[in-house]
Amino acid sequence: MSDLHATVAPTPSGFHITGTETITYTFTFQDSIFSSSAPQLAKIYTPFSRCFLIADATIIHLYGAQISSYFSTHGIALTVHETRIGEKAKTMETMLGICEAMTRFGVLRKEPVLVVGGGLVTDVAGFACAAYRRTTPYIRIPTTLIGLIDASVSIKVGVNHGAHKNRLGAYHAPLHTFLDFTFLRSLPEAQVRNGFAELIKISTCADLRVFELLEQHCEDLIKHKFGRAEGAREELRQAADEVNRRGIERMLQLETPNLHEIMLDRVIAFGHTWSPTLELAPKVPLRHGHAISVDMAFSTTLALVKGMMGVEEHQRILRLFSRAGLSMDHPLLTEELLKKGTEAILKTRDGKLRAAMPVPLGGCTFLNDVTEKEMGEALRKHKEVCMAFPRNGEGIDAYVDASDTGEGMAQMVGTVGEKAGGLMDKIGKMGGQLLGARQTVEHLPN
Template sequence: MSSDLTAEVQQTPTGMRVLGAEKLDYRFHYISPVFDVSHAKLAETYKPWKRVLIVIDQMDYSSDVAGIYKETIDKYFAHFSIPVAWKIIKGGEINKNMDTFNDIVDFMDSEGLVRKEPVLVVGGGLVTDVAGYACASYRRSSNFIRVPTTLIGLIDASVSIKVGLNHKKLKNRLGAYHAPMDTYLDFSFLKTLPIGQVRNGTAELIKISTCADKRVWDLLVKHGKDLVENAYGHKEGAEHLLAAAEEIEKKGIDVMLKLESPNLHELGLDRVIAFGHSWSPTLELTPKVPLRHGHAINIDMAYSITLAHKRGLLNEAQRDEYFNLVTSIGLSIDHECFNEELIVIATQAIMKTRDGKQRLAIPDGEFGKCTFLNDITDEELIETLKVHKAFVKERYPGYEGVDAYVDAGDLGEDVKTFLAAKEDGSNEPESMKKNGVNGVKKAAVAAGAVPVGGSGKLTNGETGAIKVAA
């Protein structure tokens, strides 16, 4: 039996040590439309298996991938005489849980999935994350092929090999590193994606370009508003945007891969693509209705731009260019829950995942370059927040962002139903329960943050494990 694992066994004074490296090999394909019968590449993968098992998400709301594309996919595989077995799961954050995981595992088991046979996973971040985790777990490792259908899925999640699900109050607490065999990148899916989700995904492109690619940044400054409003050139009459969109998309993914491929297991903690992800993990679920991910990270990034300007790393013109771009697109730049207490708690919480350092990614002198800060005091964080809020209030009075909060498509159920469940705590996954300021403190402290008092200052004399009631 052969293996792609190369290793050596060394003798030690107390026993043995194994040193090894395992080969990682997965591919990306730009094919559009991927389910057009003129493109046989995907079908050829499944011909030897004489069938395809598909996991896809479906909702009764705006992001019904199965409802829009199931017939097209059926016709595609029928053209190549490949039978299809479907597993249609409910989408939305409330379904990113162990119940959905078990449902997918039961499907693979009932269909007699062979270990090397690749499951085809089609849809947004929920289905690719949970189905990917199910494949990572099934028979300890099963293959899958990924076809992301959202902009965040295409730009951001497609590059990562992280898969997982939510547990209790914590997002993505259970998971694995498990690369798909192939990822098919088809940006024509954007023509059926709601504009709120296009805007949401654009925040990830802004993240990449701000600290890693000046060319993409300049193209977004020039075309960003039109790209969002016209699905990156895929709306009728917007074909003139396709060339710029393709350059942005491909360069964005290329930059992400070059940054992440040497560090897919996140062993290196100074990560350029962590820009926008220091305070947003705590902020995102704090409001009564959670913020969309792209809006949460843009609030984080906007605050970071204020910090960079305050420290002299960006000039006034650069600061203004950033804020003019993101507000023209409709992304949020501040929130009432983004306050002094949250800033201090979130900083402490993120340091627990960054080996005790802040490692705050921030643009360095110009867009497209990055440095990392580790010396910011609580006092500077709070003073910067005051400067940030004063600037936003003066320059963008009354501005709140467009479609900033999750809708039924993001949640997996009607928002009113979701809010009603929050009030009495019934039928709601722990990972989606309302936090509020006190809840943010509890969740962050439970995840490892240093406790703080109501003033936002670190409290004294509190050590050891801290248990928080659910």
């Protein structure tokens, strides 16, 4: 009870309550988290003798046998709830399916749920844990670059609602986050590129050293999975580790004093002013990294047009986006979309634009005073500038595909029923029955 504090003060018409609650959570860098030489995770679940795991189809296919063996070695019964997830399935329906699975399992009030997967999975499963009995602890193991260096840092969880990204959600800190960069070995290059955008975000606005390292190693970081791919040079591995650790630490330093976003001027919201409107606008959604890259690139051009940034710095930032194969422009980035996005973000940011700008490079300035005329002028300038870059500023593999949702993996290993049966055989004497839901497949041991 020592971490809970509150005062109750009488007022002429009633009472005024002020309460505080300490939020504590831990990050641990641990490569090969599911190897026998890494007992940290097992120690958490040993008192319960069981573990309820939420993961997507790709993770189960690639790592199911290893995860099962890990828990079996430590005498811990494993239950797997498999969920298919993408931006279009990041919904309340998916979240409630997870809650129903938690009920069937019988999750105890203080029993931590284990969530393994990319940012989409951790967002939705984290929201389910926030809502279930009003709060259920969970442990997060992100498996994508965007999950490792961005989604893992925030305590925000949620789902999309209608055409609105992350409109419903909560603030719910995980009990523990394990950062295992060896997952990048099996990550498609397109998704490594997707996460690279978040590192450009934090470096341009908050850490010039990281930006310089990204410039120095851009193509190799993406190609060699941040030094985790077979044959990657030790120099690259060391540079990647510095980039990741500095980037995560800097985001934590910026976010933790403002976990519930009471202060709305947020440095790490660079690239998140118009991107929430753009990301879901195409029939096939943009990958998150590409959506924020368009936003960031346009924002730098807006800063150029307003005289806040010089041509050299503007070109330097855009060159890094281009080299990384990230989107700088999109046909749906129009004056109409900018107007719609501005109207939406003004509601989120309490009537002010609060657009983070990398001014100076490695630092941040917030822009509030911008007219529609200036945005239109900046947009025309931006599209003209992008024409001088490869692909006219279009990104490589910019749109969500089957690898983001697990559907591609499902096609590789057969129908859902066949996959479940095959997985049961593969991960060894686990036994079980198949419980179906529209968004999920659940494997429960006997």
